[in-house]
Amino acid sequence: MFDILDIASRNLLRYRRRSLLTLLLIVIGMVAVLLFIAIAGSFKSMMVGQITDSILGHSQVHRKGYVASIDSLPLNLNMKPQMVAKTEEALKANPAVETWSPRVKFGGMYSNFAETTSIRVTGIDPAREAATVPMLQGRMVEGPKDGALVEKGQIVIPLLLSRGMKTKVGDTVVVVATNRDGSVNGKTFVVRGILESISGPSGRDGYIHIDDARELLRMTEPEVSEIAIRLKDFSRLDPTSRQIRTALEGLTNKEGKPALEVHTWDQLSPFATLARMIDMLTLFIKIMLVSIVLVAVMNVMIMAVFERIREIGTIAAIGTPPSRILSLFLAEGLMLGVVGTVTGTALSLAAIFGINLWSPTFAFGQQQNLVMAPTIAGGDVLTIAAMVVVVAVVASLQPAWKASRMDPISALRHV
Amino acid sequence: MSLVHASNLTKTYRVGDIDVPAIKGIDFAIDAGSFVAFVGPSGSGKSTLLNMVGCLDHPTSGTLRVLDTDIATLDRRAAARFRGEHIGFVFQDFNLIPVLTVFENVEYPLRMVQKWPAEKRRAQVTRMLAAVGMADQADKRPDQISGGQKQRVAVARALVSRPKLVLADEPTANLDHDTAYRVLELMKKMRDEFKTTFVFSTHDPKIMGEAETTFTLEDGRLANGGSHV
Numbered sequence: 001m002f003d004i005l006d007i008a009s010r011n012l013l014r015y016r017r018r019s020l021l022t023l024l025l026i027v028i029g030m031v032a033v034l035l036f037i038a039i040a041g042s043f044k045s046m047m048v049g050q051i052t053d054s055i056l057g058h059s060q061v062h063r064k065g066y067v068a069s070i071d072s073l074p075l076n077l078n079m080k081p082q083m084v085a086k087t088e089e090a091l092k093a094n095p096a097v098e099t100w101s102p103r104v105k106f107g108g109m110y111s112n113f114a115e116t117t118s119i120r121v122t123g124i125d126p127a128r129e130a131a132t133v134p135m136l137q138g139r140m141v142e143g144p145k146d147g148a149l150v151e152k153g154q155i156v157i158p159l160l161l162s163r164g165m166k167t168k169v170g171d172t173v174v175v176v177a178t179n180r181d182g183s184v185n186g187k188t189f190v191v192r193g194i195l196e197s198i199s200g201p202s203g204r205d206g207y208i209h210i211d212d213a214r215e216l217l218r219m220t221e222p223e224v225s226e227i228a229i230r231l232k233d234f235s236r237l238d239p240t241s242r243q244i245r246t247a248l249e250g251l252t253n254k255e256g257k258p259a260l261e262v263h264t265w266d267q268l269s270p271f272a273t274l275a276r277m278i279d280m281l282t283l284f285i286k287i288m289l290v291s292i293v294l295v296a297v298m299n300v301m302i303m304a305v306f307e308r309i310r311e312i313g314t315i316a317a318i319g320t321p322p323s324r325i326l327s328l329f330l331a332e333g334l335m336l337g338v339v340g341t342v343t344g345t346a347l348s349l350a351a352i353f354g355i356n357l358w359s360p361t362f363a364f365g366q367q368q369n370l371v372m373a374p375t376i377a378g379g380d381v382l383t384i385a386a387m388v389v390v391v392a393v394v395a396s397l398q399p400a401w402k403a404s405r406m407d408p409i410s411a412l413r414h415v
Numbered sequence: 416m417s418l419v420h421a422s423n424l425t426k427t428y429r430v431g432d433i434d435v436p437a438i439k440g441i442d443f444a445i446d447a448g449s450f451v452a453f454v455g456p457s458g459s460g461k462s463t464l465l466n467m468v469g470c471l472d473h474p475t476s477g478t479l480r481v482l483d484t485d486i487a488t489l490d491r492r493a494a495a496r497f498r499g500e501h502i503g504f505v506f507q508d509f510n511l512i513p514v515l516t517v518f519e520n521v522e523y524p525l526r527m528v529q530k531w532p533a534e535k536r537r538a539q540v541t542r543m544l545a546a547v548g549m550a551d552q553a554d555k556r557p558d559q560i561s562g563g564q565k566q567r568v569a570v571a572r573a574l575v576s577r578p579k580l581v582l583a584d585e586p587t588a589n590l591d592h593d594t595a596y597r598v599l600e601l602m603k604k605m606r607d608e609f610k611t612t613f614v615f616s617t618h619d620p621k622i623m624g625e626a627e628t629t630f631t632l633e634d635g636r637l638a639n640g641g642s643h644v
Contacts, residue, residue, distance in 0.1 A: 317498065318523070
């Protein structure tokens with residue numbers, strides 16, 4: 001094997017410029033793909049993290065039909081206490097669930113006594129909400145960042161509302177809401193804090209204590225609009241959601257169908273489409289890389305065989321077995337692939353390291369100064385590297401096969 | 416006993432719809448250790464005959480036995496193995512591998528065909544280079560040596576694996592007269608030293624006199640049965 005690799009390397013060095021150009025193509029392709037995966041992947045992780053860890057949770061349980069009407073936050077589709085109890089029982093029994101947070105959501109009017117505007121409000125249990133969406137507290141741009149997110153009688157409002165209504169921390173405001181029976185009720189709150197608005201569903205909601213929400217809505221029993229769930233391992237989202245769904249199937253409505261629905265974050269957020277687009281783009285970039293390597297290596301190997309026909313005839317005549325001639329040319333493709341992959345990977349990792357040192361910032365929706373911190377998993381690097389090497393060898397296969405099947409007499413006569 | 420034995424040997428090529436006979440039913444025998452020339456004008460069938468003797472081509476009919484092997488029975492792989500084990504080749508254009516040094520060119524059959532261990536092949540290559548007078552050029556590349564030196568290297572490469580038979584198709588065609596004589600002298604010396612049978616083709620009347628046995632080919636037929644000089 002060493003003999004074959006030695007001769008293959010010399011043959012590659014015979015046409016230095018051509019080999020270098022081919023290597024350059026592979027290296028550029030590798031760097032482009034790995035950088036794209038690292039940057040797009042970190043953007044996707046940041047985006048998914050923002051959505052799941054500061055708003056939605058990993059998944060949610062709702063009463064059937066609630067999500068279909070979620071824009072109007074229908075109070076008549078809240079979960080009844082026995083539904084909540086059944087859900088909590090299922091969540092407690094599932095070891096993959098870390099915690100969960102019941103929420104009461106409603107739409108209302110927000111007044112600073114001078115102006116009035118609409119507001120979407122989420123009533124939360126502060127401790128459970130902080131455990132389920134740990135980045136929520138971090139969005140607080142004004143007001144205390146430690147302690148409970150909100151106490152009874154307090155409200156946390158989104159930054160856009162604060163600016164629009166010129167409301168400051170400590171101001172007293174009124175929230176007015178209509179309950180499920182149609183009666184209107186109002187309650188005063190002290191502004192505890194101001195939350196950075198983020199893109200996505202519920203990214204501009206105000207937060208009050210769940211008891212205040214129930215009081216405002218004059219609930220006679222502790223209903224819940226949704227239960228947000230946090231898992232111990234995000235990568236177990238789909239199987240765990242299936243398990244929860246199965247556990248809740250026993251609770252049926254009048255039609256005999258499951259009364260509750262389990263939705264994963266991507267079924268609730270339009271940004272899941274963006275995440276899927278990033279995956280699609282990554283796939284297309286990988287296909288482009290495969291094409292570049294395939295065409296570049298095949299081109300150089302076809303040329304190599306064409307230019308060395310007499311040489312192939314000579315080595316065949318003196319008894320080199322066809323399989324060894326095949327190996328010689330495959331080894332050239334392999335070496336191009338390996339050298340290109342190693343160089344491309346090294347440059348990519350250096351570039352990723354450099355970007356992390358540089359820490360450039362970007363804006364995402366309402367959020368400014370998000371730091372780009374590209375990372376790439378070792379598995380991704382190995383997969384791409386293996387893909388490039390395999391494609392380089394596959395691209396050499398046809399020219400190598402042709403060389404190994406060459407008739408020595410015709411090859412020796414070739415001018 | 417004959418090293419090569421041909422009986423009613425024919426070779427016909429098909430060009431389009433036409434059959435073109437290149438060798439027309441010839442018989443000959445070549446003894447071990449002989450120094451033989453196939454001579455004749457261009458197109459007389461010398462190269463075709465050498466290709467068949469070298470197991471690079473199959474006869475159309477008749478039999479051709481080389482080292483007691485009917486070469487018609489050898490498939491592609493077996494023919495390659497047979498050539499690697501028993502036959503050395505010297506080409507008109509030398510056909511050295513440009514990316515390898517003189518030493519590595521001579522080493523090639525031992526390294527890539529017969530897979531000798533490194534130490535053993537180093538000793539053998541050194542011996543062969545000394546035998547052809549190229550020991551001091553071992554580290555040069557083919558483009559750094561003259562035509563005559565290239566052919567010496569080619570002879571060393573043909574002999575390095577100790578074949579029973581060396582075939583040389585027009586080995587002196589690209590050399591000047593003096594150099595051509597020196598190459599033939601070298602081939603004879605190698606025959607004497609290693610007891611290898613040398614068969615070469617030529618159309619140069621001055622060179623053909625160097626052979627001990629000459630077969631004259633005319634239009635695919637033998638004009639003599641092998642005249643001894």
